[in-house]
Amino acid sequence: MAVITQAPILVTIGLSLVQWIVVRPDLGVTFVGLNNYIDILVTRDFYAVVLNTALITLISLAACTVLGILFGLMLNQDFPGVSIVRTLVISPFFVMDAVAGIIWRTMMLNSSFGFNESLASLLGIKPVDFFGVYSLLTIIILIVWQWTPFFVLIMLAGFRSISVEISDSARVDGAGWWRELLSIRLPIIMNHIEVAILLGMIFVLKVFGLIFVTTRGGPGYSSANLPFYVFRLAFLGWDVGHAAALAMVTVAITLAAIFVLFRWFRQRFAEASS
Amino acid sequence: MISRARGGRRLLRIAAAWCVAVLWAFPLLYMLLTSFKAEADAVPPSLWLAHPTLQNYEIVLQQQILRYLEDSAIISVATVAICILVGVPTSYVIVFGRLKKADNLFFWFLSTTLLPPVAMIIPVFLLFRVLGLLDTLGGMILIFSGVNIPIVIWMIRAFLLDVPREILESADLDGASRLRSFFSTIVPLCRQGIVSIGLLVFIFVWNEFFYSINLTYVNAAPVPVYMAGFMTQEGLFWAKLSAISTLVILPPSILGWFAQRSLVKGLTAGSVKG
Numbered sequence: 208m209a210v211i212t213q214a215p216i217l218v219t220i221g222l223s224l225v226q227w228i229v230v231r232p233d234l235g236v237t238f239v240g241l242n243n244y245i246d247i248l249v250t251r252d253f254y255a256v257v258l259n260t261a262l263i264t265l266i267s268l269a270a271c272t273v274l275g276i277l278f279g280l281m282l283n284q285d286f287p288g289v290s291i292v293r294t295l296v297i298s299p300f301f302v303m304d305a306v307a308g309i310i311w312r313t314m315m316l317n318s319s320f321g322f323n324e325s326l327a328s329l330l331g332i333k334p335v336d337f338f339g340v341y342s343l344l345t346i347i348i349l350i351v352w353q354w355t356p357f358f359v360l361i362m363l364a365g366f367r368s369i370s371v372e373i374s375d376s377a378r379v380d381g382a383g384w385w386r387e388l389l390s391i392r393l394p395i396i397m398n399h400i401e402v403a404i405l406l407g408m409i410f411v412l413k414v415f416g417l418i419f420v421t422t423r424g425g426p427g428y429s430s431a432n433l434p435f436y437v438f439r440l441a442f443l444g445w446d447v448g449h450a451a452a453l454a455m456v457t458v459a460i461t462l463a464a465i466f467v468l469f470r471w472f473r474q475r476f477a478e479a480s481s
Numbered sequence: 482m483i484s485r486a487r488g489g490r491r492l493l494r495i496a497a498a499w500c501v502a503v504l505w506a507f508p509l510l511y512m513l514l515t516s517f518k519a520e521a522d523a524v525p526p527s528l529w530l531a532h533p534t535l536q537n538y539e540i541v542l543q544q545q546i547l548r549y550l551e552d553s554a555i556i557s558v559a560t561v562a563i564c565i566l567v568g569v570p571t572s573y574v575i576v577f578g579r580l581k582k583a584d585n586l587f588f589w590f591l592s593t594t595l596l597p598p599v600a601m602i603i604p605v606f607l608l609f610r611v612l613g614l615l616d617t618l619g620g621m622i623l624i625f626s627g628v629n630i631p632i633v634i635w636m637i638r639a640f641l642l643d644v645p646r647e648i649l650e651s652a653d654l655d656g657a658s659r660l661r662s663f664f665s666t667i668v669p670l671c672r673q674g675i676v677s678i679g680l681l682v683f684i685f686v687w688n689e690f691f692y693s694i695n696l697t698y699v700n701a702a703p704v705p706v707y708m709a710g711f712m713t714q715e716g717l718f719w720a721k722l723s724a725i726s727t728l729v730i731l732p733p734s735i736l737g738w739f740a741q742r743s744l745v746k747g748l749t750a751g752s753v754k755g
Binding site: 222297302313320 | 497501502508593597599606684687690711712730734736741748749753
């Protein structure tokens, strides 16, 4: 079982060491050592894509965390229709990437016919070019829209686990709402926040469908992340060797990110409890 | 006076919560609205439903979408069945069997799902091509089972750990075999967990984009592939686009709504209290 699950990655490593362009059978399959890796590391596109991936991940996780906490607080109250409000906020999470991308690309952000245009003309400005200059921002908006619900669910579970007495006693001590939030409630749900960020990062680093349906990584590579870059090399260029090498670099970066975040959380946790 | 001011503020907070929720779900609500518009009224955007009609649904339900829905349904249901049948007993063995380093086994399984699927897609694609599994329902069920079984093993663990050891021990004392106690105690006690994890897997598979787009073309293409194609072909028929989008996000949205009680526990695999 263990071998089966990891075998594809071993094959990918093997493929990353050969030159194999499927649409050029005349070149054959030849062993080229680490040349594929070197080729990737000297292209400028690679660094642009790595930067995109980092920006997408950092900005969307930050936004999801803040919004997740705010919406979590909002839903942790009792008011008429709270379950409808919760359902509405969570709903984007169950929408497939393909549909989410389509709705945003057409009715919302389309600069000739969408709400983008009608809002802009209402304000007397030019519509925002969401699929040109701001394509990376568009991807981030979509990820935040889709993944904030996930953060909300976890934060809400966190806030619900806090007993009423704790926040009441803080009130009695005269702590204001903000003070109580920052120094009592957030520290208590820190574990929830960390889990949300860690899982969120794992998912955001894999994002593919949203990009495929909206910007196709373009213009150029301006809104491509690492998975999309691999896809372009593998299934549009049929360049197996380079795609496999890039896939392994992606794996290395992903593992490093997970590892660093995990270590950091662990350390912080150890300090807090000692 | 004070209580009236408080009541006013409470009202304001409720109104704000409703506004946030409606805004967040706005793309989906607007899509639902557009799906009942005549095609001529769909552009430019307006919140007014002048001539409500069901004709979009009638039209799209006569297109090939039915075949794609059928493919998606077969793939999703079969994958859920396989994942639960394999994942739950495996997790049971790891949790309750006296295995050395059981936690390492869990991490090993989990590690396959941490990584971006680009790490595996090239070998999987080549293997599928050799075995004739490309663009077949069987191939898709195979790959989705492979991807989701580790997730099920990991997620059900949290529910299994909640089963008090004493119950199992008393079953042992009664002379029930481990196999019998699995069906007579574990399955009933974890029913809620098993059901909600099954629903989650259904949602994951139904919405999955990356493997679907790379491993299928026409014969076994699930809904996301159809949507991506529909977008490029008929992307400007917004009313029809909305009707079809509404139809395809309905199943996961309904199932997600039913699963929401155990959602946090399933998604975070019990690493936070929910």
